[in-house]
Amino acid sequence: xxxxxxxxxxxxxxxDYVDNWxxxxxxxxxxxxxxxxxxxxxxxxxxxxxxxxxRKRRRxxxxxxxxxxxxxxxxxxxxxxxxxxxxxxxxxAEMAAERPAENAAFALPQDAAPEAGEGKADAEEHLALPQxxxxxxxxxxxxxxxxxxxxxxxxxxxxxxxxIPLPFVLPEHLTVLSVAQEEEKTIYxxxxxxxxxxxLTLESTTRAPDxxxxxxxxxxxxxxxxxxxxxxxxxxxxxxxxLYEMTCSSGLDALIDLSRWIL
Amino acid sequence: MLFLLTFSSPQDQDRFEYLYHKYKNLCLKKxxxxxxxxxxxxxxxxEAYLRVYKNLHKIEDxxxxxxxxxxxxxxxxxxxxxxxxxxxxxxxxxxxxxDSFELEEFTLSQEFARDVHRLLDRVDExxxxxxxxxxxxxxxxxxxxxxxxxxxxxxxxxxxxxKKKLADxxxxxxxxxA
Numbered sequence: 350x351x352x353x354x355x356x357x358x359x360x361x362x363x364x365d366y367v368d369n370w371x372x373x374x375x376x377x378x379x380x381x382x383x384x385x386x387x388x389x390x391x392x393x394x395x396x397x398x399x400x401x402x403x404r405k406r407r408r409x410x411x412x413x414x415x416x417x418x419x420x421x422x423x424x425x426x427x428x429x430x431x432x433x434x435x436x437x438x439x440x441x442a443e444m445a446a447e448r449p450a451e452n453a454a455f456a457l458p459q460d461a462a463p464e465a466g467e468g469k470a471d472a473e474e475h476l477a478l479p480q481x482x483x484x485x486x487x488x489x490x491x492x493x494x495x496x497x498x499x500x501x502x503x504x505x506x507x508x509x510x511x512x513i514p515l516p517f518v519l520p521e522h523l524t525v526l527s528v529a530q531e532e533e534k535t536i537y538x539x540x541x542x543x544x545x546x547x548x549l550t551l552e553s554t555t556r557a558p559d560x561x562x563x564x565x566x567x568x569x570x571x572x573x574x575x576x577x578x579x580x581x582x583x584x585x586x587x588x589x590x591x592l593y594e595m596t597c598s599s600g601l602d603a604l605i606d607l608s609r610w611i612l
Numbered sequence: 613m614l615f616l617l618t619f620s621s622p623q624d625q626d627r628f629e630y631l632y633h634k635y636k637n638l639c640l641k642k643x644x645x646x647x648x649x650x651x652x653x654x655x656x657x658x659e660a661y662l663r664v665y666k667n668l669h670k671i672e673d674x675x676x677x678x679x680x681x682x683x684x685x686x687x688x689x690x691x692x693x694x695x696x697x698x699x700x701x702x703x704x705x706x707x708x709x710x711d712s713f714e715l716e717e718f719t720l721s722q723e724f725a726r727d728v729h730r731l732l733d734r735v736d737e738x739x740x741x742x743x744x745x746x747x748x749x750x751x752x753x754x755x756x757x758x759x760x761x762x763x764x765x766x767x768x769x770x771x772x773x774x775k776k777k778l779a780d781x782x783x784x785x786x787x788x789x790a
């Protein structure tokens with residue numbers, strides 16, 4: 350008999366055997382339950398259930414550790430890429446730059462506006478993840494229908510490589526409207542559902558903020574400097590080698606909220 | 613996604629606890645039948661369930677007879693292992709030894725099934741366990757080795773012996789020709 354057929358026979362015999370045996374075991378179990386003759390087993394219960402729970406905890410801890418390591422890599426790798434020249438960090442931005450934009454800016458053409466709402470939703474999905482390539486997200490998003498006509502300039506070609514990625518995940522009420530680069534500074538225009546637009550400027554420097562005329566304020570144990578000038582609310586602080594400056598025409602509260610989120 | 617699969621789901625834990633509470637008395641009795649000592653029997657059942665925990669995915673229907681047979685197979689094996697502390701010297705499997713028996717074509721009919729089951733009962737229990745886990749539960753050698761706490765080589769040796777023994781019995785009892 351060929352080996353395969355022989356194994357099939359064994360499989361049939363074994364399967365029939367456990368089916369029959371299993372049925373008799375189930376009957377035996379029913380009888381045991383009825384007779385209730387088996388002693389209580391608190392020691393065994395503790396041992397089995399305790400060890401099973403411990404194994405589950407260990408397994409979950411290992412999985413969580415591995416997941417955290419991957420997330421950390423996902424956050425760090427794009428930053429390392431941007432330090433090395435960053436061209437790989439923003440493939441979408443590069444693709445966008447190759448679009449036939451005669452003025453060398455890579456905002457979406459206006460006739461794409463009907464689809465821009467969809468694009469905005471996509472961009473929001475990106476922003477819910479770690480901010481791997483915000484410039485790319487901004488490039489994908491382009492000026493949305495809700496963007497004001499006098500929206501600030503988008504990247505000039507080539508400058509996107511210099512952009513500093515957002516070092517934090519944006520709160521839900523904020524989305525990146527556009528990103529611009531001015532020398533060493535990356536300027537994020539953030540659209541808010543709760544206030545006017547927030548303009549956040551990031552500069553990679555260890556330099557302390559210029560605090561002249563500003564009021565110190567403690568947020569989450571960190572000192573920030575604010576100007577409550579109703580004409581020009583302003584907030585600045587230094588964190589992890591980056592100088593943050595932000596303004597919002599709605600008032601200082603929106604800036605304090607965002608700082609609290611970042612810090 | 614892989615990470616999510618790696619996490620133990622609450623359903624796994626519930627499933628395990630359900631299996632434990634449902635079959636622990638049956639398993640305890642089966643272990644006691646071998647060990648004649650409730651304390652040792654508890655240890656055997658504990659050991660068996662921890663092995664089962666690693667093979668939860670093999671259990672499709674917790675209420676089926678197949679599941680009861682699976683748990684009792686692992687439990688009896690754990691009890692038998694405890695009974696014979698001195699491990700047997702399972703010799704290495706010679707390559708030429710593998711499948712060195714022949715059987716004529718044979719189809720198991722309902723008529724003969726009961727008799728064939730009796731034949732399988734005549735196969736040593738430690739061999740039968742491996743045979744059943746391989747052919748009834750479709751477990752790999754590695755999975756069987758983990759479930760029975762023996763080496764993969766032992767699995768291969770026992771499996772060969774079980775098949776050889778069963779084939780001999782099938783021929784001897786006239787179910788098939790050699």
